[in-house]
Amino acid sequence: MKLRDLGESGLIRRIRDRFKDAPVTLGIGDDAAILDIPPGHSVVYCSDLVAENTHFIRGLHPADSVGYKAVAVNVSDVGAMGGIPMHFLISLAAPGDLDVEWIDGFLNGVERACRQFGVSLVGGDSSSAEIIFVDVSMVGRVRQGGAMLRSGARPGDAIYVTGNLGSSALGLERLKAGDMKHPAVSRHLYPEPRHHAGYAVADRAHAAIDISDGLSTDLNHIVEESKVSARIYRNLLPAAPDAADWQVLHGGEEYELLIVARELPAVVEGVPITRIGEILESSANHQVFLVDGSGESVLRPRGWQHFSNSGQS
Numbered sequence: 001m002k003l004r005d006l007g008e009s010g011l012i013r014r015i016r017d018r019f020k021d022a023p024v025t026l027g028i029g030d031d032a033a034i035l036d037i038p039p040g041h042s043v044v045y046c047s048d049l050v051a052e053n054t055h056f057i058r059g060l061h062p063a064d065s066v067g068y069k070a071v072a073v074n075v076s077d078v079g080a081m082g083g084i085p086m087h088f089l090i091s092l093a094a095p096g097d098l099d100v101e102w103i104d105g106f107l108n109g110v111e112r113a114c115r116q117f118g119v120s121l122v123g124g125d126s127s128s129a130e131i132i133f134v135d136v137s138m139v140g141r142v143r144q145g146g147a148m149l150r151s152g153a154r155p156g157d158a159i160y161v162t163g164n165l166g167s168s169a170l171g172l173e174r175l176k177a178g179d180m181k182h183p184a185v186s187r188h189l190y191p192e193p194r195h196h197a198g199y200a201v202a203d204r205a206h207a208a209i210d211i212s213d214g215l216s217t218d219l220n221h222i223v224e225e226s227k228v229s230a231r232i233y234r235n236l237l238p239a240a241p242d243a244a245d246w247q248v249l250h251g252g253e254e255y256e257l258l259i260v261a262r263e264l265p266a267v268v269e270g271v272p273i274t275r276i277g278e279i280l281e282s283s284a285n286h287q288v289f290l291v292d293g294s295g296e297s298v299l300r301p302r303g304w305q306h307f308s309n310s311g312q313s
Contacts, residue, residue, distance in 0.1 A: 165240060
């Protein structure tokens with residue numbers, strides 16, 4: 001069956017039947033959802049667009065991984081703010097000749113993400129398009145006044161990163177080569193956001209960001225917003241097995257957290273945390289410096305940048 005045969009009403013019924021038990025005041029079925037926020041918390045709200053041929057290739061990426069990742073990237077954004085993800089909306093645009101089998105696989109991935117991250121689908125929208133677009137908007141909660149921002153880094157702070165780096169870019173490379181057994185492929189298709197670690201360190205962190213566009217690009221976002229500079233050390237970077245230097249420094253879709261703080265433990269919520277550098281004073285030019293052996297150079301942002309890059313990220 002094709003999507004045009006199912007129709008918009010059929011698609012909505014298919015989604016509503018799967019996701020009808022959301023723990024909210026009012027979920028799927030009305031003009032809007034209604035939810036409550038616990039006292040002492042502020043709302044965290046984010047949105048990410050996943051586009052075919054930019055973020056995924058239909059013939060290469062399984063449909064369930066597209067649904068899973070569309071949710072996971074928003075969970076990561078909430079976690080990077082020190083928040084707890086709660087509920088989300090999905091807007092889906094797709095061609096009429098898309099097989100309903102793809103839709104079912106996509107929804108399987110969304111369900112997997114809901115179970116893994118403890119979030120619920122409460123509504124959304126659908127439309128037709130020549131290629132597939134998925135937009136997820138997520139609501140979370142953060143302790144009032146306790147959000148981690150990009151702008152709070154201070155000279156003398158240390159720079160930490162969760163997990164390891166380079167696995168997603170390596171996984172995409174191996175996926176394109178047909179090597180589905182390489183462990184990095186799973187990390188690329190089904191990333192593991194570090195939202196629990198983000199929430200756990202929020203009261204000690206001065207700044208944070210999730211690594212969605214690459215270490216070099218996202219650390220530069222922190223130094224620019226905080227009006228500081230940074231120095232990191234190549235030998236301290238926790239590289240994923242088999243990852244090349246460019247994948248570690250510039251590979252996107254990691255969804256690890258960069259955290260700036262005075263001091264953090266080596267493990268938080270079961271996630272390893274590695275100190276990779278420090279924040280420096282800065283006047284006019286806010287830069288990231290990479291120490292490699294006895295040399296030091298400016299680390300330019302060479303990760304993913306929309307409207308500048310082409311092809312699949």
